[in-house]
Amino acid sequence: MKKRLGIISILVLLFIGFLINWTYSYYKGLEEAYIPIGDVKEIPIIPSEKKVFERAEYALDYLNMPRDENHQRTLETYYDNRAYPGAPPSIPHPVKEKLGMGGNVCLQCHQNGGFVEKFNAYAPVTPHPEMVNCKQCHAEQQTQTLFAANNFYKKSAPEVGNNNALPGSPPAIPHQLQMRENCLSCHAGPAAVKELWVDHPERVNCRQCHVPLKQEIENVELFVRTNTNTQ
Ligand code: HEC
Ligand code: HEC
Ligand code: HEC
Ligand code: HEC
Structure with a gap:
């Protein structure tokens, strides 16, 4: 009798063990294989590709x-x-302070974008918030027409929609990467151009799949001035 009870209790223990194991692995299996993109920052990043992740959050x-x-x-x-593709766009709206660099004033709207009631438009996100002297490169629009006739002609822009090697493959990047390292600022969000709007902004490592079309284009690293005062 004792022997039989012993065997039965071992079987019961085994069965309970099986149940616990099974339940545990069943609920583990239900969890999503999800890697939060917030952790992207901790992965070591190639310096010249760092800016790709700047707006990943x-x-x-x-x-x-x-x-x-x-x-x-x-x-x-x-x-x-734009005077030519890649040229700094002019400022199409009135600017209060005629003097000064712009900087913080401009970044109020251009750091993260958003709808601006008085201009009835979304503010485009700047790909380079760290270049605080905005008006060094961006000038206010003075006139819609030419001051005088001249023979300057606009270089045509790279083609859009025809840069895939095969139908459905990731299109190659038809433009230079200098000043265009921060893909999400131009290709995603409400101010992004309709034709350039990307349906997969969550695949933050853009250059994993998209390579420059012209291999001779050199990727110039972002210039960062070191603080000379501390020496
Ligand atoms: C009140 C918010 C606001 C402020 C402040 C502001 N902007 Fe803008 N900006 C906008 C909006 C909105 C647009 C889009 C206008 C449009 O599409 O008609 C725009 C457009 C631009 C563009 C054209 C971008 C393009 O892709 O064509 C440039 C350049 C620009 N702003 C530069 C500046 C600079 C430099 C300053 C600071 C002196 C500044 N902005 C301050 C809201 C603002
Ligand atoms: C060193 C020159 C330089 C400075 C300084 C500069 N920009 Fe630009 N900016 C450019 C150029 C060049 C482009 C066009 C990039 C391209 O199309 O490849 C551009 C593009 C832009 C765009 C349009 C992005 C788009 O959708 O194409 C905005 C908005 C903008 N800049 C805002 C700013 C603001 C705000 C500041 C100040 C915080 C600033 N910029 C400082 C040169 C500059
Ligand atoms: C300053 C804004 C800007 C930035 C930043 C930018 N792009 Fe672009 N992108 C454009 C414009 C404008 C075009 C259209 C062609 C042209 O004028 O260069 C374009 C075209 C493309 C195309 C071709 C799309 C098609 O359907 O043929 C791809 C792919 C692309 N960009 C990928 C990228 C990637 C990847 C990055 C980041 C490394 C990036 N872009 C950064 C403005 C930008
Ligand atoms: C895992 C690979 C992969 C990553 C990462 C990726 N893309 Fe793409 N991308 C593709 C493929 C594939 C297509 C072509 C889709 C099609 O033809 O239907 C594409 C298409 C595009 C286009 C053309 C317009 C469109 O939506 O069809 C643009 C612009 C673009 N990608 C930009 C980006 C940007 C910006 C990023 C980073 C935020 C990015 N891609 C990340 C694979 C990728």
């Missing part, structure tokens, strides 16, 4: 944002405001 917001069809920019208006 907003990637999921961009993904879940509804598209505001009534206030989207088009490539045509985008190029209209």
Whole structure:
């Protein structure tokens, strides 16, 4: 009798063990294989590619944002405001302080974008918030027409929508990377140009899949001035 009880209790223990194990692995299996993109910062990053991740924390917001069809920019208006592709755009709106660098005043709207009631448009996000002397490169628009006739012609921009090697493969980057390291600032969010708007902003490591089209384009690293006062 004792022997039989012993065997039965071993079986019961084994069965309980099985149940615990099974339940544990069942619920583990239900958990999502999810790697939070917030941890991206801890992964060692190649310095010249660091800026790709600068706006990564907003990637999921961009993904879940509804598209505001009534206030989207088009490539045509985008190029209209540039002397040539890649040139600093002029400031198309009035600026209060005529003197000064801009800096913080401009960053109020251009650091993270957002809808600006009085201009009835979304503020484009600047890819270079660290370059605080904004008006060194961005000038206020003075006139819509030329001051005088001249023979300057606008270089045509790289083609869009035809940079894939195969249908469905990631298109190569048709533009230079200097001043364009921070992909999400131009390719995602409500101020992004309609034709350049990307449906996968959450894949933050853009250059893992998109390579420059022209391999001779040199990737110039971001220049950072060291503080000479501390020496
Ligand atoms: C009150 C918010 C606000 C402030 C402050 C502001 N901007 Fe803007 N900016 C906008 C909006 C909105 C647009 C988009 C206008 C449009 O699309 O019609 C814009 C457009 C621009 C553009 C054109 C971008 C492009 O892709 O064509 C430049 C350049 C610019 N601003 C520079 C500046 C600078 C430099 C300053 C500081 C002197 C500044 N802005 C201050 C809201 C602002
Ligand atoms: C060293 C020159 C320089 C400085 C300083 C500078 N920018 Fe720019 N900015 C550029 C150039 C060049 C482009 C165009 C980049 C391109 O199209 O490849 C640009 C583009 C932009 C754009 C449009 C991005 C887009 O959608 O194409 C905005 C907005 C902008 N800058 C805002 C600012 C603000 C705000 C500041 C100050 C905090 C500033 N910039 C400082 C040169 C500069
Ligand atoms: C200053 C704004 C800006 C930044 C920053 C930028 N791009 Fe672009 N991108 C453009 C514009 C404008 C075009 C359209 C072609 C042109 O005028 O250069 C374009 C075109 C492209 C295209 C071609 C799309 C197609 O359908 O053919 C790809 C791919 C691309 N960019 C990827 C990137 C990646 C990856 C990064 C980051 C390393 C990046 N871009 C950063 C403005 C930008
Ligand atoms: C895992 C690979 C991968 C990553 C990472 C990736 N892309 Fe793409 N991308 C693709 C593929 C594949 C396509 C082509 C989709 C198609 O043709 O339907 C594409 C298309 C595009 C286009 C053309 C417009 C469109 O949506 O079809 C742009 C612009 C673009 N990607 C920009 C970006 C930017 C900016 C990032 C970083 C935030 C990025 N991509 C990250 C694979 C990737």
